[in-house]
Amino acid sequence: MMADIDYGYLKDDDGQRFYPITNYEVLTNKPDLSGFAKKSEIKTNSADLANKFSNLKTDKAIYNPNDVVTFNLTLNQSIAKVLVTKFKNEHNLGSEVVYGYGNNFEYQWQVNGDDNAQYLVKFSNLDGNGNVVFSDFIAVNVNSNPGVFPIMGFLSKYNNYDPNGQQKIIDYLNRLHINYVQYYDWFEYHDIPLYTGDRNQPSAYWTDFANRPTRLDVIQKYLELCHERNMKSMAYGLMYGASTNQNQNGWNESSFLYNSPTSSPNPGNVAVNPLPHPMFKNDIYILNFLSDDVKPKIFSAWQKVFNALPFDGWHIDTLGDFGTKYIYNSGSVDSNFLANVGYKYFVMNARNYFGSGKQLGVNAVATYGYDAVASQDVNYLYSEQWDFEAKSYDDLLQKIKQMRSNRNDIGLIIPAYMHKNKNWWNTNNQFNTDGVKLANDVIIAGGASHLEMGEHMLSREYFPNSDISMSQDLIDYLPKQYDFMVAYHRELSIKNPTDYFVMNTHKNSKNYVNTSMFTAIENSDQWITSVSIINTNGLNGNDWQDANADRKLPEPVYNEQAKFNSKFSHVYCATIENPDPIELSQDQWGNFTIPEIKNYTLVWGVR
Structure with a gap:
C-alpha cells in the first residue's frame, strides 16, 4: 500500500481535467504514472484565490435522513484547493480537503439517519501553503416532515412560459431553504378553481381572479421544478369564497351567510367582501362554511384540482373577523362561533376528506381562529400579521411566542409585509435593507419563519404586487440570514x-x-x-x-x-x-x- 504519493490527480484524454485519486490501491490496472499530474503542478496562489468562489448552493431545499447532498459552487480560478468543514450546532463533524478544476465545483455528502437535523457546511479556499483565503457557508436542513420547520415562499405570476427564468426564481427560493411554496391566485374562481371538463383535463389558458392571463404549462413547470427540490407545492384558495351570490355553480340560498336575518331569497343581503372593479372579476361572497351541505361541494372542487395537477396540498386562506352573520332561515352566528367552531370543523372535515396524503395549512388572519386551527391536523401554522394588532417589534415578538405555545410538533410561518403603507411618490421604490433585516431578526428570534420571498419580495397582501425592488445587498444578504436560521434551528426553536x-x-x-x-x-x-x-x-x-x-x-x-x-x-x-x-x-x-x-x-x- 502506498500511503503517501505525490500523484493525486489523473488527467483525462484531452488533458483538460484532473480526477482525484485518494488511494493508489484502487487503480487496478496500475497505469504508467506519467498519466498523472503531480500535486505540485496544481497552482493555488493567493493572487488566483483573490477571485474567491461564488454561487454556493445545494441541489435541494430540504433532505430526508440518509440522503446525499450535492453542493455546487463556481470557481473563479483555474484550480482550487477547498477545505470542507461540517458543523452540527457547536460540534465540528470534521474537515476534508477537496481539489477542484475548472469553473464548476461539485461536492457530495451523505447525511446520516438523524431526523430533524440541521447542519452548517463551510467551504474555504486554501492557498498553496494551506492558509484560508476566503470562506463561504451554507446550511443543510434534514427533515422527513417539512412542517416541523416550515419555510414558505410564494409564486404569483403564471403568464409567461420561460423555463430558464422560472428556474432562476426557484433556485433562489431553494437557496433560502424554502420547503413550502404557496401558488397564490393561480385559479380562475375561488369556488371553481379549475375547469376540467368531462375528460378531467384543464384548459391550457385562462384568466385568473384578477383577469390576468394564466398558462397551465407555467404552473406545471413550477410544480416540476419545486418537486425536484423537495419543495411542497401548495395550491392557494379561500376557505369559503364564492364568485356569485346567485343560484348557480351548485349554490342556493342556503349556501351563503347573510348580513341580517334572511328567510326568503335575497342575494343583496349575502355577506360579501367587496373588491375593486374592473381589476377583479367579482366580489367574494361568503359561503356558509359551517354547513355540512356546503363543505363537501368545496372539497369536491379542490379534489378536481388535485386530480388534474400534482399539488401537494391546499393552503387555505381566510378573510379574518367579519363579525356576526346569519344562516339562511335560521339564527345568527357570532364571530367567536365562526372561528372557534367553524374553522375547527372545517379543517377537521377537510382532513377527513383528503386524508393524510395532502398537506393542509390555514391562514388565521391576525390570529383570528388561530387556536381552533392549531387544535386540528394541519401540517404547519400560519398567521398573517397586521399593524392594527401587532405594530411594534415587541408586539410582533410576543404574538409569535403566544402562537408557538399551541404546538410542539409543527412550526409557524409569519406573513408580514414591509413598508406596506409607505407613500413612494417621487422616491426610490426599494426595500430598506436594514428594516428587512430587523423584522426578520425578530421573527427568527421568536422561533418562526417569515413568508416574504417569491418572484419578488412581498410588500402587500396582494402577492402579485411587485412595485418595490430589492437592492443587490439585500438579495445577497437573505441567504446568509436563512442559513443562520436553519443551521441554528435547534437553539432558536x-x-x-x-x-x-x-x-x-x-x-x-x-x-x-x-x-x-x-x-x-x-x-x-x-x-x-x-x-x-x-x-x-x-x-x-x-x-x-x-x-x-x-x-x-x-x-x-x-x-x-x-x-x-x-x-x-x-x-x-x-x-x-x-x-x-x-x-x-x-x-x-x-x-x-x-x-x-x-x-x-x-x-x-x-x-
Whole structure:
C-alpha cells in the first residue's frame, strides 16, 4: 500500500481535467504514472484565490435522513484547493480537503439517519501553503416532515412560459431553504378553481381572479421544478369564497351567510367582501362554511384540482373577523362561533376528506381562529400579521411566542409585509435593507419563519404586487440570514423563557424588544440556554413594518463582556455574518467576551 504519493490527480484524454485519486490501491490496472499530474503542478496562489468562489448552493431545499447532498459552487480560478468543514450546532463533524478544476465545483455528502437535523457546511479556499483565503457557508436542513420547520415562499405570476427564468426564481427560493411554496391566485374562481371538463383535463389558458392571463404549462413547470427540490407545492384558495351570490355553480340560498336575518331569497343581503372593479372579476361572497351541505361541494372542487395537477396540498386562506352573520332561515352566528367552531370543523372535515396524503395549512388572519386551527391536523401554522394588532417589534415578538405555545410538533410561518403603507411618490421604490433585516431578526428570534420571498419580495397582501425592488445587498444578504436560521434551528426553536443572561458593559432587555438598549431573547431546555441578541440599541423607530423605510441598524459593539447567572460547561456564539460556532472562554466567575454584536448574535450555553 502506498500511503503517501505525490500523484493525486489523473488527467483525462484531452488533458483538460484532473480526477482525484485518494488511494493508489484502487487503480487496478496500475497505469504508467506519467498519466498523472503531480500535486505540485496544481497552482493555488493567493493572487488566483483573490477571485474567491461564488454561487454556493445545494441541489435541494430540504433532505430526508440518509440522503446525499450535492453542493455546487463556481470557481473563479483555474484550480482550487477547498477545505470542507461540517458543523452540527457547536460540534465540528470534521474537515476534508477537496481539489477542484475548472469553473464548476461539485461536492457530495451523505447525511446520516438523524431526523430533524440541521447542519452548517463551510467551504474555504486554501492557498498553496494551506492558509484560508476566503470562506463561504451554507446550511443543510434534514427533515422527513417539512412542517416541523416550515419555510414558505410564494409564486404569483403564471403568464409567461420561460423555463430558464422560472428556474432562476426557484433556485433562489431553494437557496433560502424554502420547503413550502404557496401558488397564490393561480385559479380562475375561488369556488371553481379549475375547469376540467368531462375528460378531467384543464384548459391550457385562462384568466385568473384578477383577469390576468394564466398558462397551465407555467404552473406545471413550477410544480416540476419545486418537486425536484423537495419543495411542497401548495395550491392557494379561500376557505369559503364564492364568485356569485346567485343560484348557480351548485349554490342556493342556503349556501351563503347573510348580513341580517334572511328567510326568503335575497342575494343583496349575502355577506360579501367587496373588491375593486374592473381589476377583479367579482366580489367574494361568503359561503356558509359551517354547513355540512356546503363543505363537501368545496372539497369536491379542490379534489378536481388535485386530480388534474400534482399539488401537494391546499393552503387555505381566510378573510379574518367579519363579525356576526346569519344562516339562511335560521339564527345568527357570532364571530367567536365562526372561528372557534367553524374553522375547527372545517379543517377537521377537510382532513377527513383528503386524508393524510395532502398537506393542509390555514391562514388565521391576525390570529383570528388561530387556536381552533392549531387544535386540528394541519401540517404547519400560519398567521398573517397586521399593524392594527401587532405594530411594534415587541408586539410582533410576543404574538409569535403566544402562537408557538399551541404546538410542539409543527412550526409557524409569519406573513408580514414591509413598508406596506409607505407613500413612494417621487422616491426610490426599494426595500430598506436594514428594516428587512430587523423584522426578520425578530421573527427568527421568536422561533418562526417569515413568508416574504417569491418572484419578488412581498410588500402587500396582494402577492402579485411587485412595485418595490430589492437592492443587490439585500438579495445577497437573505441567504446568509436563512442559513443562520436553519443551521441554528435547534437553539432558536426552544420556547421556555428564562433569565440567566446579562451584558456587563451595555444594557439589555430580557425577553422583550426595547429600542433603547440591546434586545436579549432567551430560552432554555434541560441541555441548552440560547440567547438571541439583536442590536436595537438606540434604534430609530419601533414599527416592524418600517413604514417610512428609514430604519437604520445601530452601530455595532465589539468585545462585549457578558455572563450567565447559571453554570455552563461551555459557551458558544455565532453571527449571521460569521456563522461558524466559536467557543467563548469563561473566567472563574463565568464571565466571557462576545467578539461582536453587529446585527444578530446568538450565544448559547451547554450544561
